Amino acid sequence: MTTTTTTGARRATAGQMLNKVPEVTIWFWIIKILCTTVGESFADYINETLGFGLLNTMLLFTAIFVAVLTWQMKTRRYVPTPYWLTVVVVSVAGTLYTDMGTDQLHIPLWKSTAVFSVLLAVVFSIWWLRERSLSIHSIDTRSRESWYWLTVLVTFALGTATGDWTLQLTSWAPAQSVFLPLGLIVGIAALWKFGANPVLSFWLAYILTRPLGANIGDWLASPKNATPPEPVGLGLGTLITSLIFLGAITATVIYLSISRSDVIETYDATHVPVVTTNRTKEKIGLVGFIALAVATVGIMTWAHNQPHSTCDPTGASETMPACPKAAMTPAETKAAVAKYQGLARKAIAQDKAGDTAGSHATVQTMRDDWDADAPALTPVNGTTWHALDDQMDAVLKTYAIDHGSIQPAPAAEQEKALQVLLSDFTSQSF
DSSP states (O other), X not given: OOOXXXXXXXXXXXXXXXXXXXXXXXXXXXXXXXXXXXXXXXXXXXXXXXXXXXXXXXXXXXXXXXXXXXXXHHOSSOOHHHHHHHXXXXXXXXXXXXXXXXXXXXXXXXXXXXXXXXXXXXXXXXXXXHHSOOOGGGOOSHHHHHHHHHHHHHHHHHHHHHHHHHHHHHOOOHHHHTHHHXXXXXXXXXXXXXXXXXXXXHHXXXXXXXXXXXXXXXXXXXXXXXXXXXXXXXXXXXXXXXXXXXXXXHHHHHHHHHHOTTOHHHHHHHSOOOOOOOHHHHHHXXXXXXXXXHHHHHHHHHHHTSSOOSSBTTSOOSSSOBOOOXXXXXXXXXXXXXXXXXXXXXXXXXXXXXXXXXXXXXXXXXXXXXXXXXXXXXXXXXXXXXXXXXHHHXXXXXXXXXXXOSSXXXXXXXXXXXXXXXXXXXXXXX
């Protein structure tokens, strides 16, 4: 959604690079949405399905992001493979940074949205003051490219927070939630065609592709038979969804590498440049953006006021708080304690037998059940619950399940931590 003002291709000199980003064609937006869908589904697959843990997944993709960004920064012109690989990885990383704040630090989504909005405004302001341009048609120095990728990272984090907050306020299903960002992108495109500021149009649409892609990913991956308020989808799962979209990204990148149709210098040489600077139309376009924002607030307010669940009875939702649960009865408490004792004994036996994968899966199940039972166990005896929870955390740390551990501890340490937990479940009284 930016206009072209150059004519013909040029060569990079010894002191200057060619533009490091692609021309904004339909292919740009297609592959951008594909990348954002992967960001949502692949992060969920590594974190939840493989049980890698949110913190470990975030650290892993931060390291990968640094590596692929280094590769991208070393190129002297736009090359589809490193560029779009960086976008894929930054989409996962940006998603994880927001999820980390929400799930681990318990930062409300409205605060995350506000913080990332202010941060994006600060980044844009400094970028403008230093470079006097926010256009992606002038990313031809290391400095401008650095500001560009910092902006991209913040937009992914902001898009994640805004999208999740929208779902929290409206309780829309993934299939429904696709239409709001899609409609806004269509509206922005129409205003851009009319004559709205192209740079502002581009970055607004860029931010909105994140919730659009994430909602598409949730719709495809969520189970068909989920119990509301858990999202109901097509049941493809996070792995299949990720593989489908990674395959589509790969095919598109191969096509662009061969055709070079999105290389700005190639595009300039085959298209008549369009120069549109109509201040009156830009002002009208700005009014149009404000109108879209007001309409969005109105739609979300209306949806929020409709009857819907305000909490999640399963306690598994990423965007809704768990519903309060009544305290367990003595019989239910006894059964719960027996369940955890059984799981601890099973994991110990698996460790002794050398079945590390089985032991990890058993402890993962114990963690999930413990989190689900927490709202009903805590009211029975909060002191006992917190004491057991501390030892549960010690066990999870030895298995590198959350809590900052990257490598699992030796089996002997895992068994020792489980033995202490088993002893605590036997001696502590609810």
